[in-house]
Amino acid sequence: MVARRDALREISGVKIYRSLLCVAIALGFAVAITAKADTSWETDYKKAQQTAKAENKLLLINFTGSDWCGYCILFDRNILSKKEFKDFAAKNLVLVEVDFPRRKEQSADVKAQNERLGSEYRVQGFPTVVILNGDGRKVWRYDGYFDGGPEAFIAELEKLRKG
Numbered sequence: 001m002v003a004r005r006d007a008l009r010e011i012s013g014v015k016i017y018r019s020l021l022c023v024a025i026a027l028g029f030a031v032a033i034t035a036k037a038d039t040s041w042e043t044d045y046k047k048a049q050q051t052a053k054a055e056n057k058l059l060l061i062n063f064t065g066s067d068w069c070g071y072c073i074l075f076d077r078n079i080l081s082k083k084e085f086k087d088f089a090a091k092n093l094v095l096v097e098v099d100f101p102r103r104k105e106q107s108a109d110v111k112a113q114n115e116r117l118g119s120e121y122r123v124q125g126f127p128t129v130v131i132l133n134g135d136g137r138k139v140w141r142y143d144g145y146f147d148g149g150p151e152a153f154i155a156e157l158e159k160l161r162k163g
Contacts, residue, residue, distance in 0.1 A: 040089065041097040043110055045117060052094040053134040058161060060093045063118060063128040067101045071145040072127045084150040092161055100126070131160055 042048040045061075052059040062080070064072040079085055089095055098114045099106070106114075117123075121130050124143070131140040139160050146153050 040086070041095045043097055043099075045096055045098070045113055048094045048096045049132070049136055052132070053136075055094070056134055057092055057094050058139070058157070059096060059132040059134075059136075060089070060157075061096045061098055061117070061121070061130040061132070063098045063100070063121070063123045063126060063130070065101065065126045066097070066099050067103045069126045075127045075145055079146060079150045079153050082150040085154060088150075088154045088157065092157070131157070 041062075042051070048059060051057075064076070066072055066076070098117050100114060100118070121128070121138075121141075127145065129140075129142045129146070130138060133139050140156070142156075
């Protein structure tokens, strides 16, 4: 009887271990997929511009203070991180984040590029969104928080894409 009870405990322990392992693997895949989705934002402006031209897409430049600007964080949470926007962007846009963080580390090259772009596009506040066509010509600009959610933002971008 004691041997049987010990055998059952061992089998239960293996099942629990396997279950936990499966959950851990599933979570690992979920994190990897989420991380991959967020890497669609380019930080190299020139590379993004070349991609936009080659793929005949609009270039969306998001000037942000990602770790301190309240409206930038809301804009990301309420529009840029939504599935509707991500799906639209994957088909129609090349995304560039021009970030001016206070706590995140950036390379000297990225900092210099971002300062140059901020000056070139006369960015006065955050968030600021600039849309360029494949030839690098500015076709739209929006300063401040965009109200209306992903549907309204996509509708504006759709007008640019078609016109």
